[in-house]
Amino acid sequence: MASYSIIENFKTKTNQDFLDKAAALEPVLNKRVIQPKRIVRVEELPSHECIVHETTDAGTLSKQTFSKGDSMILDFGDHQVGYVSFTAAPIGNHYDAPAYLRVKFAEVPAELLEDSAAYDGWLSKSWIQEEYLHLDILPAAVAMPRRYAFRYMQIEVLDTSPKYALAFRNVSCDYVSAAEMDTVEPLGAKEEILNQMDRVSIKTLMDCMQSVFEDGVKRDKRLWLGDLRLQARANYVTFKNYDMVKRCLYLFAGMTFEDGRMGACFFHEPDFKVDDTYLMDYALFFCPALLDYYEASKDEETLRELYPQAIQQIDICLHTMLDDRYVVVDQRDAFWCFLDWGEGLNKQAGAQAVLIYAIRYGIRLAYLMGEPGKAQELENWMVRLKQAAVDVFWDEGQGMFVSGEERQVSWVTQVWMVLARVFDREKSRELMLHTMQVNPRIRMVTPYMYHHYMDALIRCGEEELALEEMKRYWGEMIRDGADTFWELYNPYNKYESPYGSSMVNSYCHAWSCTPTYLLRKFYRKNEKFRYLFE
Amino acid sequence: MASYSIIENFKTKTNQDFLDKAAALEPVLNKRVIQPKRIVRVEELPSHECIVHETTDAGTLSKQTFSKGDSMILDFGDHQVGYVSFTAAPIGNHYDAPAYLRVKFAEVPAELLEDSAAYDGWLSKSWIQEEYLHLDILPAAVAMPRRYAFRYMQIEVLDTSPKYALAFRNVSCDYVSAAEMDTVEPLGAKEEILNQMDRVSIKTLMDCMQSVFEDGVKRDKRLWLGDLRLQARANYVTFKNYDMVKRCLYLFAGMTFEDGRMGACFFHEPDFKVDDTYLMDYALFFCPALLDYYEASKDEETLRELYPQAIQQIDICLHTMLDDRYVVVDQRDAFWCFLDWGEGLNKQAGAQAVLIYAIRYGIRLAYLMGEPGKAQELENWMVRLKQAAVDVFWDEGQGMFVSGEERQVSWVTQVWMVLARVFDREKSRELMLHTMQVNPRIRMVTPYMYHHYMDALIRCGEEELALEEMKRYWGEMIRDGADTFWELYNPYNKYESPYGSSMVNSYCHAWSCTPTYLLRKFYRKNEKFRYLFE
Numbered sequence A, B: 001m002a003s004y005s006i007i008e009n010f011k012t013k014t015n016q017d018f019l020d021k022a023a024a025l026e027p028v029l030n031k032r033v034i035q036p037k038r039i040v041r042v043e044e045l046p047s048h049e050c051i052v053h054e055t056t057d058a059g060t061l062s063k064q065t066f067s068k069g070d071s072m073i074l075d076f077g078d079h080q081v082g083y084v085s086f087t088a089a090p091i092g093n094h095y096d097a098p099a100y101l102r103v104k105f106a107e108v109p110a111e112l113l114e115d116s117a118a119y120d121g122w123l124s125k126s127w128i129q130e131e132y133l134h135l136d137i138l139p140a141a142v143a144m145p146r147r148y149a150f151r152y153m154q155i156e157v158l159d160t161s162p163k164y165a166l167a168f169r170n171v172s173c174d175y176v177s178a179a180e181m182d183t184v185e186p187l188g189a190k191e192e193i194l195n196q197m198d199r200v201s202i203k204t205l206m207d208c209m210q211s212v213f214e215d216g217v218k219r220d221k222r223l224w225l226g227d228l229r230l231q232a233r234a235n236y237v238t239f240k241n242y243d244m245v246k247r248c249l250y251l252f253a254g255m256t257f258e259d260g261r262m263g264a265c266f267f268h269e270p271d272f273k274v275d276d277t278y279l280m281d282y283a284l285f286f287c288p289a290l291l292d293y294y295e296a297s298k299d300e301e302t303l304r305e306l307y308p309q310a311i312q313q314i315d316i317c318l319h320t321m322l323d324d325r326y327v328v329v330d331q332r333d334a335f336w337c338f339l340d341w342g343e344g345l346n347k348q349a350g351a352q353a354v355l356i357y358a359i360r361y362g363i364r365l366a367y368l369m370g371e372p373g374k375a376q377e378l379e380n381w382m383v384r385l386k387q388a389a390v391d392v393f394w395d396e397g398q399g400m401f402v403s404g405e406e407r408q409v410s411w412v413t414q415v416w417m418v419l420a421r422v423f424d425r426e427k428s429r430e431l432m433l434h435t436m437q438v439n440p441r442i443r444m445v446t447p448y449m450y451h452h453y454m455d456a457l458i459r460c461g462e463e464e465l466a467l468e469e470m471k472r473y474w475g476e477m478i479r480d481g482a483d484t485f486w487e488l489y490n491p492y493n494k495y496e497s498p499y500g501s502s503m504v505n506s507y508c509h510a511w512s513c514t515p516t517y518l519l520r521k522f523y524r525k526n527e528k529f530r531y532l533f534e
Helices: A016-024 A058-063 A192-208 A225-236 A242-254 A280-284 A286-297 A300-320 A348-368 A372-393 A411-419 A425-438 A447-459 A463-479 A515-523 A527-532 B016-024 B058-063 B192-208 B225-236 B242-254 B280-284 B286-297 B300-320 B348-368 B372-393 B411-419 B425-438 B447-459 B463-479 B515-523 B527-532
Strands: A012-014 A030-034 A038-044 A050-057 A071-092 A099-106 A130-135 A140-143 A148-159 A164-177 A255-257 A265-267 B012-014 B030-034 B038-044 B050-057 B071-092 B099-106 B130-135 B140-143 B148-159 B164-177 B255-257 B265-267
Touching: A016 A242, A030 A071, A038 A058, A050 A058, A058 A071, A058 A164, A071 A099, A071 A192, A130 A140, A130 B130, A148 A164, A192 A225, A192 A463, A192 A515, A225 A242, A225 A280, A225 A286, A225 A447, A225 A515, A242 A255, A242 A265, A242 A286, A242 A300, A280 A286, A280 A300, A280 A348, A286 A300, A286 A348, A300 A348, A300 A372, A348 A372, A348 A411, A372 A411, A411 A425, A411 A447, A425 A447, A447 A463, A447 A515, A463 A515, A515 A527, B016 B242, B030 B071, B038 B058, B050 B058, B058 B071, B058 B164, B071 B099, B071 B192, B130 B140, B148 B164, B192 B225, B192 B463, B192 B515, B225 B242, B225 B280, B225 B286, B225 B447, B225 B515, B242 B255, B242 B265, B242 B286, B242 B300, B280 B286, B280 B300, B280 B348, B286 B300, B286 B348, B300 B348, B300 B372, B348 B372, B348 B411, B372 B411, B411 B425, B411 B447, B425 B447, B447 B463, B447 B515, B463 B515, B515 B527
Parallel strands: none
Antiparallel strands: A012 A255, A030 A164, A038 A050, A038 A071, A071 A140, A071 A148, A071 A164, A099 A130, A099 A148, B012 B255, B030 B164, B038 B050, B038 B071, B071 B140, B071 B148, B071 B164, B099 B130, B099 B148
């Protein structure tokens, strides 16, 4: 199902001072020159698994020549974000026609086997990283102007002429990021898979730290509030780049919908501009994002400046999105609340839970700001909303929360009700275990939602179980070849794409980078888990 | 049949002084900004004729918006050679994906109806004027870096996203040429078709006057000796740009095959380089090209400097390409002598005739240079070669010359035997008329060869007939929509392409520009044809 919002005559409210603050915090990107490591070929097994075979070391590339129809795949050894350049030299007699190339960039090998012309999904085909190049003058020093996200680069010679072939030399990538891997101390776990999950998390986060926290570096390339919250959390335990979080918080606060609602997404090119997409859960996450930032940075000025808008996001929901039972009105198929991708997921109960969750952070913010009256008001709302959640959504017979008119049982609803602390810790724990046992058909499909599942397990005391689940999910992704964590991963159907083709999936997607946060925050400094690190 | 030459370990001889002289004569190109005139659609009739319908004035373009799958064709009103720029602006809500465009340039409307992916001819598909563009930041000021030859520009929006469409503004072309149309006095004929043929000739020549005399501005884009000779002749009666001819003559003389043979073709980018293609007729044309230049420019220094190599081209043929009967050895299917495209044309007798033709110019050059001994030696050769031509190739029964072992009768052979003056003027005239009557199956297919046919008719006193034939050929091309004269035109099969697709045909090809030369040289100043101009 295509999911997007389009608002006619979209009107916004701007706080230029906030946008100026954000502009002043634009990071300088670090550059690093990366050379390809090897030349490979990609084989697809009947299972749809893609196997990469090394054919030769990349050092031999300059000795090879490529004629019409020839192609090769360069493996850069790891996920890259950057600008690629190469030299194409004519070999043979004087070239008597331009060279015509197709260059493809792929984060995962499967992308190379797909036919871009056949792509017909609902995401724009403009995201497919494929270029057609004419080289009129040879040798040509080609500096490709666009930024690509990739590990594999395929060059296909569509034509030269019978009089010459091409050699490719000096292929390299100027990798860019606002972060530096070296600044992060290794996790130091005994089990290598934990170290791997940590490293891949950090690499994912680093690749997505560009001018802002981008959600994906191949696709979207922009700032989403829900993603930002998780990126910031991973950042606090790794790169500790507070300025980038601050920049992003000021952006969301600096331009909102006319009525004060925060957009789910923010554009930063060519100018700062809020998207005309409101997602209730994403807007509400401004509260925890602000509190997290303050706790990590102790930056009181930012807390003070942005607090009113954080609270406003809650107030707007309380006053416009509830029915007279204190229950969030279900907007069904509209793109009104994200929670997770996943065909058919009903979001009513989950939205109720996120609102309760956000209020808890709002209460803490209000106390911090010396507004006990506001805090108390929010406390009262929280009680009412929790009671309504139980009254309307709890199904005693099934022992689970349901959602929507059809009383749908989903993983997502249970996880968010646990995170909202609708029940006490023990009953929440029972709910999680019961959910695992029942395994509702409406499953979680994104690492983003899996993060909240981990969070829910940990918060109700099931850290060991969370660790096992983490290994089963992110660990399995690594075993499936992830150099950076993917936007989408369904262990039950590893090769599906909700967009109709892996070519538009994002395979370095920051909302998937949270294992480093979970491992460093809840395990490494916890006496109970010293055995993992000694 | 694919026709090209590839010489392994090709060795050349360089006269750096000559190349430096050529470099110093590099022209400065004039630029002129051209805007599209109208928006059109193209319809193909069952006859394969393409009809162009105006849909609206180009001024309305900026008010139109284009979404995924939309396209439009801009008509620039005349043939252009230059650099195109435009602005693509997003219309709607903030763009949330790059724009992806296909831009096609076409000299004639038929090119727009062909599928580039289906092209499988022997010429490189890199000549097809089609680009795929990703625009990451919008609005985008797109300055396309390549030079295109076109009248029609098609922009197709391959994708945007549901959130925005595109508007295209400020589309324009920086037209470039070393020549200026305004400097040429109109022909002033009474019949408009003659003025049209003259104007289209001059436009063709002007478009092809770039850094050198290019053969075609869409395809090849380089200097061929046989084409240069005709371009220079048209130039002497129009733009009178002697320096460009001089530059090109010095190029051919400045780098040759190791044994002194001149290449048929010369590259000027990125450096000066002779092609590894030797065509006997093209090399021999250096003699008439030099004499023509001297007669037009009176530049004695160039004559003196280049004369030895002109004579050398004849000497090489006399000493390496004849059998003991003084007959040029038939190299059959090798790419050894051009004369004309045309399936199955045997070139032996034509090559003999071109050699005789070149010797006549060589004799005049030798006298000019005060070398009567050399002139006499060449006179002797001419007599021998003419006699051999009659002995070996004349078929009394058919009343025509034959060529090759299979004794092929072709138009080309007769035309060149007339231009070689193997017979006297009256017998040549009879031969031409007889040939027209018989109409041999092996016909002429290029305007280049048609020029020589016109020349032959005029030289044997059939100027009126030549004028009729010129109108039937170049005039018909104009009626078929030529804005500039085409590389190939077969009045018997107007929509054929020897390359498998019109997309790689060149529709502004300088070897077709000679009607202006013929009209101005043989008719306008001839008392006998005063009636055409008064």
